[in-house]
Amino acid sequence: MKWLTLIHYRIATIIRLWIRPTVLPSELESIQAELEGDVYYVLHDRSFTDLVAAQQAIKSCSLPAPASRDHWYPLTEKTGSFFARRQVYDAHQAGQLIQRARAGEIIQFVPLSIFWGRAPKREQSFWRLLFSYNNYELGGGLRKFLATIAARKDLEIHVSKPLSLNELVSHDQNDEISARKLHRVLRVHYRHVKTAVVGPDLSHRRTVVRDLVKSRAVQQVIDEKIKAGESSREQLEAQAQKYGNEIASNYNTRSIRILDIFLTRFWNKVYDGVEVEGIQRVRALAGTHAVVYLPCHRSHIDYLLLSYALFKQGLAAPHIAAGINLNLPIVGRLLRGAGAFFIRRSFRGKPLYTAVFNEYLHTLLRRGFPVEFFIEGGRSRTGRSLPPKTGMMALMLRSYLRDHTKPIAIVPIYVGYEKVLEGNTYLGELRGKSKKSESIFGLVKVVKTLKGEFGKVRANFGEPLFLNSFLDAQQPDWREVSSDKPEWLPTVTNQLADEAITRINEAAHVNRVSLVAAAILCAPRQALGDTTLLAQIDFYKELLQAVPYSQETTFDDHDPAAMVEHCEKLGFVEKREDSMGAVYHLSEVNSVLLTYYRNNIQHLLVIPSLLAYALNNKRGIGRKALIQLVSSVYPYLKKELYLNLELSDVETAIETHLAFLLERGILTTEGKIIRGAKPGSNQQLIQRLLAAHCQPMLERFYIVLSLIRAADQQPLSTKLLEQKSVDVAQRLSMIHGIHSPEFFDKRLFAGFIDQLYQRKVIQCDEGFIRFDKPLTDILYLAERVMSAEVVQNLRLAKPQAEQS
Known part of the structure; x- marks a missing residue:
């Protein structure tokens, strides 16, 4: 018709x-x-x-x-x-x-x-x-x-x-x-x-909480408490319901739409938008797997960034594990509506709360809801990946051992900012100020600072980690276990957490700020002429693209001059001009602040930096001895920086980087001897700046080794060694103007000392440290490349540390 x-x-x-x-x-x-x-x-x-x-x-x-x-x-x-x-x-x-x-x-x-x-x-x-x-x-x-x-x-x-x-x-x-x-x-x-x-079909929040209280695991804890005479069933169930209401999200479209409108304006006004890489692999998994997103934690707005990016890419926003400190008036309700569920910092001494939370997480994973939590726990104040907090990872594994009908895919995510909102706050905390609790007033103060340029934000979705395959490799009989807490659970949890952070680092994005920071912070007094700075940035770009750290690593494709100009626009770099040209330099504040952005990509330059440093102060070294030297240091840096190469693959990677440096003239050869760049050449300056990239880490290692040797036949406990190392590092940082806050981070010293124990370089005898030939061998290798100035300054610093 x-x-x-x-x-x-x-x-x-x-x-x-x-x-x-x-x-x-x-x-x-x-x-x-x-x-x-x-x-x-x-x-x-x-x-x-x-x-x-x-x-x-x-x-x-x-x-x-x-x-x-x-x-x-x-x-x-x-x-x-x-x-x-x-x-x-x-x-x-x-x-x-x-x-x-x-x-x-x-x-x-x-x-x-x-x-x-x-x-x-x-x-x-x-x-x-x-x-x-x-x-x-x-x-x-x-x-x-x-x-x-x-x-x-x-x-x-x-x-x-x-x-x-x-x-x-x-x-x-x-x-x-x-x-x-x-x-x-x-x-x-x-x-x-x-x-x-x-996302999967939702039940009403009241229904979810009611089912948590009636679950077998929660009722078992309630029965145990009743037997112990602690309280009545009605009171305990009421307490369990209270815990459930405190924890559970209230996922609703209204909150997500409100945040979508607000965040679209926020990302486009404060930042120059959000760039996403690797989302297609998540799209392929989201319909068939329970996806667990594991982003690194750089800023408070990480909570919102991932949900926003996924929603804009047409995927369901995840349920996010958020600290109970973020359950603020008004803000907490909005976050809960967007999928946040709140978790206390400690479960110790609260078996009923533990049971309710475990059951809630199990419900989400069993039904296939996407879940997000920050494996580092808190935000990184240094820009480095922090040691993992394995609590949520262990709960996820326990849930999967209970019911693995819905496969789990863990998606590591690197989040990179060209300028974090909390930069000044981090700066204060790195200088010793105590961490402040989150509050409405604190958020208002942050909002008031949202003026000027903040650059871009990047979210890289890394290579997924399939839990079935991982467990098959680590514990082939995991499907036959009768308990959700087998003996091997702590070991496998730590292995899974380390692998997740390693994959986050593989997905790193080299942005304009991090690359400029890596170049200028290696210079004496953090100042470089324009020609030298641009040449160093260009060299780093060429190196990282010619010998990529990982297939997941991405780069900003900008001209070096445009990168420096962008950093100047963000207020990080200052420029002075004279008759000989321009000089770029950093203020004392920015010298500390830019280490945060340099540390975002520090792991990408470790091997070439070690090669450059090994030949920075010596006339030459044989190829085999050079490879042995770098290989001996790599395991300690691998643990500290969560590097991706297995020890069996390190020599191949060293050879690849060595070939690149030799081809560019950064290193040279005479027969079988490898030498540094030609004296007075531009390549020599590039070599010295590249070598300085790993210098603070190696000096920190050398401080520990020297203190152990100096204490021969004298009582020295692990705790005392950690404190002495921090004291010496703080003194050297003042003498040499080392602005990296992690240089005297006690946790890093503790991690290195723990590695020495694990590798049997040192032993603990009746509470005191003992060593034998392995320590002497490592010190011999270290002193082959360590500058005489560093060794002398360390000798002068040690007596001061011993008197403290």
Whole structure:
């Protein structure tokens, strides 16, 4: 009927003018490249509004238009009038296409998933349900019409990779079985997409808390307390419910939409947007795995950054483990609505709280909700990766041992800022000020400082770690354990945590600020002429790209001069000009502050820096001896910086870096002897600056070794050694103007001393440190490359430390 066609045309025109769809994913070029043959576009429902939206999406992203009206393939249709019911679509069209595929025609399906408002299904009021169309749920034309009006801008269309009908059709099956297989594959696909985009179905928060209290694990703790005569069941269950309400998130679309509006303005006003890398690998996992996001922790806004990035990429925002200190008035409620669940710093002496929290985390993982927690615990004040806090990791492993039907994929995430909001706060804490608790007033103060330039933010999604595969490698019989706390759990937890942080470091992003900081901080008095600074930055860029630390590492592709100009714009670098040109230098404050950004990428330059340092003060050294020297130091740096190479691969990496440095003239050869750069050359200056990159770490090691040797035949406990090392390092930092706060970090000294114990370089005898030949050998190697100035200053500093 022409009049009906005309009405449809007018309505379609109105819908096109009204809606503002977002088409995902962003990697549409790869989808376009895979298209061939006769292309059919699949819709989950036979829906006029979905069809109009899909047509607009196809046109906007330059996908090939359907050849005819018959090239739309609805998987289901709704029958009835007001209360529509879903049923499987007639298989007649599928049969025809299957016959064509058997005849040799190439036929592809491109599924289009259309989301009018992204709200997970949950218990809610009738009116909320009416105005929130949850895509593949029961409902008719009225609800769809209302959703179209309400969600004009909140419309996402996900274009999936094409499915080949030819690969799905089996020649030994009849058409009916092949059609059912096709529909089953498409139904599973749509279910996975929906899970990835909006998350699994939610229960109401009250229902979740009630189920926690009634769970076997919580009831077992309550029974034990009743037997001990502590309280009645009613009181203990009320306490458990109180804990549940304190912990559980209140995930809701309203809070996420509020934060989306606020954060979009925030990232674009304060920062120059958010860049994301590696999201495609997460998209592939989100529908089939319980994804556990493990970002490094650099700033308070990390909590919001990941949720924002995932939401903008068309994925479900995760449930985030947040410290109870962030459960502030107003802010805490908003964070809870966006998926935050709150955790106390310590579970010690609270078995009921422990049971409730364990059960809540188990519920999230078992049901496949994406979860996020910070493996470092607190924020890094130095820019380095902190030693892992393994509490949440252990709880995750225990949950998985209880029920591993839903596979878990751990996704490490590197978060990099060109300027953190809390920079001045970190500076004060690094100078000895006590850490302040979070409060509304503290947040207000941070907001007031949001003036000026803050650069870009980067989130790199690293290589996923599949828990099944990891456990199979570490404990092949893990599926047979009868307890969720086997004896090997602590060891495997530590191994998993170390591997996660190592993969976070692999995904590091080398931004403009970190690269400039790495160059200028290695200079004496933190000042360099413009020519030298630009040459050093250019060398670092070339080195990191020619011999990449990892395939996951990314780089800012900017001209060195533009990088320096950007740092000057951010207020980090100052410029002075005279008749000989420009000199870039750092103030005392920025000399400390920029170490934070340098430390973000410190691990990337370790091996070439060690090679440069080994030849910085010596005339020459044999190739074999040089490799042995660097290899002997590497294990200690590997633990401290969470480096990614196994000891068996270190020699190969050293050879690769050595070849690069020799080719560029940073190092030279005479026969079998490796020497430094030619005296007076530009390469010699580059070598010295490169060597200075690892110098503070090596000097810190040398301080410990020298103090142990000096205490021969004298009582020296581990605790006293740590304190003496800190005292000497603080004195040397004052004498030499070393601005790296980690140079006298007691935790780093403790970690190195622990490594010496583990490698049996030193022993503990009745509470005192003893050593033998291994320590003498290491000292011999160290003194081959250590400058005479450092050795002399250390000798002068030690008596002062001993008197303290």
